[in-house]
Amino acid sequence: GNWSRAAAQQAMTEDDLLSFDATGNVTLVHITDIHAQLKPIYFREPSINLGVGEAQGLPPHVTGDDFLKLYNIDPGTPHAYALTSVDFVALAKAYGKMGGLDRVATVIKRIRSERGEDSVLLLDGGDTWQGSYTAQQTLGGDMVEVMNALRPDAMTGHWEFTYGADRVTELVESLPFPFLGSNIYDAEWNEPAFEPYKIYDKGGVRVAVVGQAFPYTPIANPRWMFPNWSFGIREEDIAANVAAAREDGADVVVLLSHNGFDVDRKLASRVDGIDVILTGHTHDALPEPVIIDGTLVVASGSNGKFLSRVDLDVRDGEVKGYEYRLIPIFSDVITPDAEMNALIEKVRAPFADELAREIGRTDSLLYRRGNFNGTFDDLICDALLAERDADIALSPGFRWGTSLLPGQAITVEDLHNATAMTYPAAYRSMMSGALIKDILEDVADNLFNSDPYYQQGGDMVRVGGMGYTIDVNAAIGSRISSMTLMKTGELVDPGKEYAVAGWASVNEGTEGPAIWDVVEGYLRKNPVVQLGENQSVQVIV
Amino acid sequence: MAKVKPRVKVPKSAAAGDVITIKTLISHPMESGQRKDKEGNPIPRKIINSFTCEFNGQTVFSCDIEPAISANPYLEFTAKVDEAGTFKFTWVDDDGSVYSDEQEIALK
Amino acid sequence: VVTAFGLRAGPAFASAEDAMAKITDFAGGTEPQMGTISLTAPEIAENGNTVPVSVSVDSPMTEEDHVASVAIYADGNPNPEVITFNFTPMSGEASATTRMRLAKTQNVIAVAKTSTGAVFMDKKEVKVTIGGCGG
Ligand SMILES: [Mn+2]
Ligand SMILES: [Mn+2]
Numbered sequence: 001g002n003w004s005r006a007a008a009q010q011a012m013t014e015d016d017l018l019s020f021d022a023t024g025n026v027t028l029v030h031i032t033d034i035h036a037q038l039k040p041i042y043f044r045e046p047s048i049n050l051g052v053g054e055a056q057g058l059p060p061h062v063t064g065d066d067f068l069k070l071y072n073i074d075p076g077t078p079h080a081y082a083l084t085s086v087d088f089v090a091l092a093k094a095y096g097k098m099g100g101l102d103r104v105a106t107v108i109k110r111i112r113s114e115r116g117e118d119s120v121l122l123l124d125g126g127d128t129w130q131g132s133y134t135a136q137q138t139l140g141g142d143m144v145e146v147m148n149a150l151r152p153d154a155m156t157g158h159w160e161f162t163y164g165a166d167r168v169t170e171l172v173e174s175l176p177f178p179f180l181g182s183n184i185y186d187a188e189w190n191e192p193a194f195e196p197y198k199i200y201d202k203g204g205v206r207v208a209v210v211g212q213a214f215p216y217t218p219i220a221n222p223r224w225m226f227p228n229w230s231f232g233i234r235e236e237d238i239a240a241n242v243a244a245a246r247e248d249g250a251d252v253v254v255l256l257s258h259n260g261f262d263v264d265r266k267l268a269s270r271v272d273g274i275d276v277i278l279t280g281h282t283h284d285a286l287p288e289p290v291i292i293d294g295t296l297v298v299a300s301g302s303n304g305k306f307l308s309r310v311d312l313d314v315r316d317g318e319v320k321g322y323e324y325r326l327i328p329i330f331s332d333v334i335t336p337d338a339e340m341n342a343l344i345e346k347v348r349a350p351f352a353d354e355l356a357r358e359i360g361r362t363d364s365l366l367y368r369r370g371n372f373n374g375t376f377d378d379l380i381c382d383a384l385l386a387e388r389d390a391d392i393a394l395s396p397g398f399r400w401g402t403s404l405l406p407g408q409a410i411t412v413e414d415l416h417n418a419t420a421m422t423y424p425a426a427y428r429s430m431m432s433g434a435l436i437k438d439i440l441e442d443v444a445d446n447l448f449n450s451d452p453y454y455q456q457g458g459d460m461v462r463v464g465g466m467g468y469t470i471d472v473n474a475a476i477g478s479r480i481s482s483m484t485l486m487k488t489g490e491l492v493d494p495g496k497e498y499a500v501a502g503w504a505s506v507n508e509g510t511e512g513p514a515i516w517d518v519v520e521g522y523l524r525k526n527p528v529v530q531l532g533e534n535q536s537v538q539v540i541v
Numbered sequence: 542m543a544k545v546k547p548r549v550k551v552p553k554s555a556a557a558g559d560v561i562t563i564k565t566l567i568s569h570p571m572e573s574g575q576r577k578d579k580e581g582n583p584i585p586r587k588i589i590n591s592f593t594c595e596f597n598g599q600t601v602f603s604c605d606i607e608p609a610i611s612a613n614p615y616l617e618f619t620a621k622v623d624e625a626g627t628f629k630f631t632w633v634d635d636d637g638s639v640y641s642d643e644q645e646i647a648l649k
Numbered sequence: 650v651v652t653a654f655g656l657r658a659g660p661a662f663a664s665a666e667d668a669m670a671k672i673t674d675f676a677g678g679t680e681p682q683m684g685t686i687s688l689t690a691p692e693i694a695e696n697g698n699t700v701p702v703s704v705s706v707d708s709p710m711t712e713e714d715h716v717a718s719v720a721i722y723a724d725g726n727p728n729p730e731v732i733t734f735n736f737t738p739m740s741g742e743a744s745a746t747t748r749m750r751l752a753k754t755q756n757v758i759a760v761a762k763t764s765t766g767a768v769f770m771d772k773k774e775v776k777v778t779i780g781g782c783g784g
Contacts (some may be wrong), residue, residue, distance in 0.1 A: 189550065189564055190617060190701065190746065218695040219778060230701070232691040442779045453692045454776055560741035573750070575727050601739045604747075609723060609731040611699040611748040618734070621710075621741030 024313025025203035032125025032280035036135035040097035040331035053450030060284035099304030102336035125280030158214030180211020208245030360523035381464025383522035394502035397459030467536035681770035716743035725755025
């Protein structure tokens with residue numbers, strides 16, 4: 001109740017959250033995967049996040065109680081709430097929402113004043129411009145305006161590209177800082193399409209920041225929206241740019257990466273000369289850097305929930321020491337920055353009525369993260385099955401999307417936090433059982449291939465109306481078995497056609513109503529969401 | 542069929558002994574011979590099957606091309622420049638057509 | 650799953666054995682050695698119709714000792730041959746880039762033959778995927 005919430009918050013102060021054992025001469029501040037969340041949100045971390053191959057059992061593939069044990073965090077504490085799914089609903093009620101870029105602004109201002117403007121680099125890892133109703137309406141314009149006020153030194157990207165090449169070019173050209181992408185090439189003449197790196201003079205040392213956009217943007221997202229750009233990991237280009245930056249006199253090299261954690265873990269072991277990798281895309285929040293062959297790999301979470309601060313002691317062209325803190329943005333504890341708060345209210349004002357419009361209520365916790373299921377996608381799949389009269393529903397395994405507590409109203413804003421994107425058509429098409437299996441196998445391999453360079457991040461496609469068994473360590477083609485239609489209990493017949501409804505197809509010309517209209521239509525008929533535990537996927541580890 | 546049009550990128554100048562990068566593109570469907578039309582009849586193969594780059598009359602680089610090369614074939618390669626002169630590029634089509642382009646390079 | 654690639658309607662795909670037979674022909678009986686040549690291709694193709702592939706061979710590129718040719722093969726297309734690059738000392742370096750079609754996930758193999766009779770090989774698996782998810 002209110003008493004426990006007040007008590008919990010009194011135990012925490014802004015000073016506790018932001019105090020720091022300052023060291024060295026340069027400070028990196030990293031924020032990533034904000035997904036256009038301007039305001040404080042609830043965001044439940046995953047309860048299942050399996051690693052395969054060499055990453056098996058290593059962070060970030062540790063969840064729940066195991067995570068608390070690994071990092072020596074007491075259950076029920078603010079950090080337990082921020083970093084895990086354990087006791088999420090009770091702790092959310094006690095500790096409140098997290099994030100809000102006005103709170104983030106307060107933290108950044110404080111770090112800048114403490115360290116001096118000229119010693120701080122603010123780096124945005126991308127997935128910043130997409131993921132909300134207002135970002136959708138303004139084609140990322142609201143986020144650019146608000147982020148510019150935070151004065152980042154550089155950014156890279158992924159979902160940004162889904163606004164299409166023309167809009168991306170327009171916004172990138174408007175930025176007062178570089179959009180870095182060492183791995184983005186013009187697809188016709190094979191020439192760099194974005195600035196690969198930039199060197200900054202900070203705290204008396206030269207800091208190179210190499211940008212790495214999401215390598216599989218044209219595969220995970222519609223390539224037809226930016227046909228002239230080619231991506232890829234391009235490890236040899238990163239190595240060449242790191243070497244070029246060193247040649248240019250860089251004392252420290254930072255990779256601002258949207259590769260995803262396991263790709264960066266492998267990259268750190270193979271490319272020399274990178275001091276710090278600020279990783280993004282897989283939305284992991286880790287309270288300590290993972291150190292791979294002397295490279296610090298920093299994972300700063302998502303949705304504005306966290307900000308990373310890395311102090312580096314750089315002398316004689318070398319990093320001699322560091323201090324790190326993953327700062328949780330407890331929105332009830334950190335004072336909002338007044339100017340930023342006003343700016344956020346200004347960009348949201350034209351949409352205020354629609355954002356607040358209630359379209360249902362949930363009695364169940366709604367969340368998305370997890371390798372196989374999430375209740376928000378259960379709701380979306382139920383809506384697709386009912387509204388599009390389908391046997392089977394597919395919802396992509398996105399990692400963005402905020403959470404709602406039991407008892408909360410579902411607003412247009414909440415629904416868009418889980419669905420806002422530029423290719424929202426909810427298709428309905430006939431697919432053979434064999435094709436459905438091929439799709440599941442393909443997605444599973446993108447997630448569980450034992451070589452991280454073949455992984456695309458994200459989670460397994462969510463399935464409604466059908467259950468299956470998955471052996472994550474098997475080879476492509478043999479992970480998925482026992483595909484079963486839930487309503488009849490029959491096995492899915494490879495030769496039979498099924499009506500499949502889904503959304504977010506990467507194919508050009510996909511037809512159907514927008515997914516948010518499908519869900520809203522379903523909520524009109526079923527205004528109170530109550531979801532049981534989803535047991536449709538059996539996992540063999 | 543759209544007009545077959547070659548495009549070439551060669552630096553305007555180089556120092557003697559430099560190894561320069563040359564990029565070429567030619568618009569061409571590269572019909573593989575593996576496809577069928579709407580009636581199910583095989584579409585005959587019609588590709589660019591070879592490419593040659595000469596400098597002042599001497600062959601620098603050439604290639605033999607198969608149907609697995611993409612439409613609008615792209616070729617990037619290098620040349621060592623010891624003197625000023627003219628690069629000549631030649632593409633040969635299955636139908637016997639020959640397409641060509643020329644580019645001058647000066648010494649720095 | 651393969652979408653509408655130009656090569657798909659072919660009656661059958663080549664096998665690893667077909668590709669190996671072509672490589673043996675090209676190598677003229679010499680056993681290819683790994684190393685010296687490097688093949689660069691994306692881990693996952695963005696578009697199976699146009700996959701960039703590059704080869705680069707360490708070589709002095711002199712009259713006496715240069716890379717004469719590099720052939721590229723794919724072991725899962727209807728035909729394994731892709732392209733043969735022919736170099737001369739005037740090439741300066743033995744490196745080239747082109748774009749190729751991949752009907753499905755398969756190995757791309759590059760084999761270099763030098764003027765001195767040495768043969769080198771490199772191989773990379775390129776995945777062709779449906780895509781469509783993300784973080
Ligand atoms: Mn991402
Ligand atoms: Mn993201």
